[in-house]
Amino acid sequence: MSERVIPGRRGGLIILGAADALWAGLTAGSAVPAASAAFTCSPANARAGYVLLGGRVVATVKASGGQWSVPEIEVRRAAAELNAVEMDRQDLVRIGPFRSAQKQNEKTPLRWRQRITRELQELGDPERAARREGGRPHHLAGIDWRRIVVEQTRDRTARTWWLPRAVVRLLDVAEHTETQWLQAARTRQESAAVTEPPSHHRQAQAADGRQTTSPDCPTAPLRPYNEELQGHLYSVLSRKPGISRKVAGWTCAICRTAPAAVLDHCHEHGYVRAPVCHSCNTQERPDHLYSNDIRVANHYTRLFHTHTADWLHHWHRCPGCRTRTTLPLPHLAAWTAHIACRSLRPTHRDPRGSRARNPCGVLRVSWTGSHSAPNSCLLTVAVDFCPSGEHRVLARVPYREAAKRFGTWLAETAPAVAAAAGPDRLDGLPTRFRPVIADTSSEGLALF
Template identity: 30%
Template sequence: MVRLRQHGHFVLGDIAVRCYEYRSKRTYDERDIRRAAQVFADFRLDPGDVIEVQVPPYRERDDQDPEERGRADWRERVASWMYWHARDKHQLERPHEERDDNWQRIGVGGMPGELTWEEFIAASSGSRRSIGNTRPLELVTRSDSGPFLPRAYADLLDRWEQVTEEIVAKARICSRCRAQGPRWGAWRTPSPLGYITLCPPCSGATFQRYTGHLRGVLYESARTRSTRADGYLCPMCAETRAPVWDHCYDRGYVRGPLCGSCNTCEGKSPAHYFLRDKEGSALHLLECCGCLERRTLPARYHAALARMHLEATERHLIRSRRCRREPRVENIELDHGAYRFELSCWWHDARWPKTVTVVEAAMLVREFVDQAFADAQSNAVVPAPRAASDNPSPGWPRETP
């Protein structure tokens, strides 16, 4: 699904098969499937004609150019699998004070750190690691110098890189103004015929702005069912179409239209992530008139705010001094009127429990809502009832072939 949003294709080897959508169902042209199948049926490998696979040097994600991050590169992908297992082995076999960056260096046999090829294959067994929907690890052979792949297969993966980059480049272009967008499909928005690319200004000009005309209306009401959401711009990201109505599960009131990404983030991502990292999350939750009147949030956000409070304030002691690092919080349980957390510090191998009562969590929620309410008042965006709007949904732009 991530790749379909990014470029709208299923890449099989070096063949890009386009995905189509009709009546909310995704499908492929059978002629494209048969063409891809024929290419694989005719594909031949010479086991004796191989090339050495040089493992690229390790690079921190933050050191990479954002434009290069995520680029189709089969060598980088295979290397990332190796570095992942090399790091795990390094950390499992050493106490914290003896850990270093040796796992990032290429060692004996072309493998990073002290990882051996046999350990790498054993750790990778059962995984569905693929490139271009093919399994490279099943074709790798070994020598003392490093891993080898059949030349024909390596050439296939090189063509996979080229084909993938071509369809990504095409999918980044706004179908209206022809501006180039981000690599990972942030400008891609669903339409009745599949994903199209629209930059934020063009999306704002294409879709209506939601003005709160369903505020206070129950999600299960006939009025909600008769009002389409897909003509509105998502009010949270303000970048793409909002195909669904989001609502408060605790009180049943409509909160507004959301795009698929923002709706999934609110409903399925960890609650603390939505509150902390999603801009406008508090105001969106307060679009529920029940939560707004009570100055509270749905129940699942109470534990999240307690967790965020502990991350910001709780620290363990090291020789009578507070550790400066933020603890990791896990194992949240609600038991006898209290949220029970387990906190840990990876750097000092410390673990300790902490309890936040339901009453204390409710107070944290009230403080959070009051602050969000004050910020909304200062910015003149306090939720307020609006008159119903009968503006027709705008027409869909067509994606340029």
């Protein structure tokens, strides 16, 4: 294939306008939509010394003529990495808005969740939208996220925004890479200030004598998680100085590709499970968890079918769940609806006239009961949003029966995980569990 001539190329460097054209041309067939102005539109800022393209940092160079340029080879590498990303548009992750603001990495200017939430909120305010740089298109790390964002509404009032999981992971990697790059650049500048006289202005130069504001700052490689935090209580570990920096040095313990961002922990027993990325943490978190009920979303298909063994192993990193050979109550409730009661779920004919039948509505599980009344904890599996207007109860399952069913299914589905569980494996389990759900008898006790 003949290579297209790039205007403005000189000595391996191309000006930003030419870099925009090259990036758009190389990524035209990418599953992840790329931005057409990745180098010249906000939030790209060549004067900062770099531009983010996917998970890669591309250093910028200021030539003697005053024009900013970038190495062509780095643009091509970033495009090849983006083209290799596979994206499932149906596998979505909620990115906001949330009731409480999610913690953002303040060390990186990207802060992509905060940027997206702010821009989407401004769409409903014409005056604020008009003030945004004359309506210029915006992107994140060279990705045109507006072409793939999904808005969902509930009760015609509450809006939520979603992105494909592959894009969420890619933006998390970009944020991590930017943080590492900036830290390395800062370290080099501090060491230079110590070793060189104050009057000596330090400048890095390209091979042809042009000056660059971007030193070659390698990022530290991520290390795999090897159960280093096993048995630690989250309430203790989360207060230790430097724990956030330590977590960011691991790869996600579940997907093993993206950088870890948070410590996933069992809310019922208080134990740390493992460091995970934002994407996997979103997938693990129950959808629409309220005080005593949970809506069983589609992502449970992945948790209990396609990646079952990995997720069961992750949940049983908590000594409490492993010893009891069960799951935390919200997950056990979701499992009961999704696996044990799926045959009870009614179906409806496809309205388009085909012979296929669609599952009825959305499953929801609620629970009631008291620890002071043995065997009183009861899971009620029901159907919401039935197309025919019905809202029927499918089953009422006692907690202990649900836990017993799960134990049987666990032994058949993931025998290695089941073999590592059981009441003889206490692992320092506390005698008193941490209650997670308010007791309906108003006596302040847990449901178990």
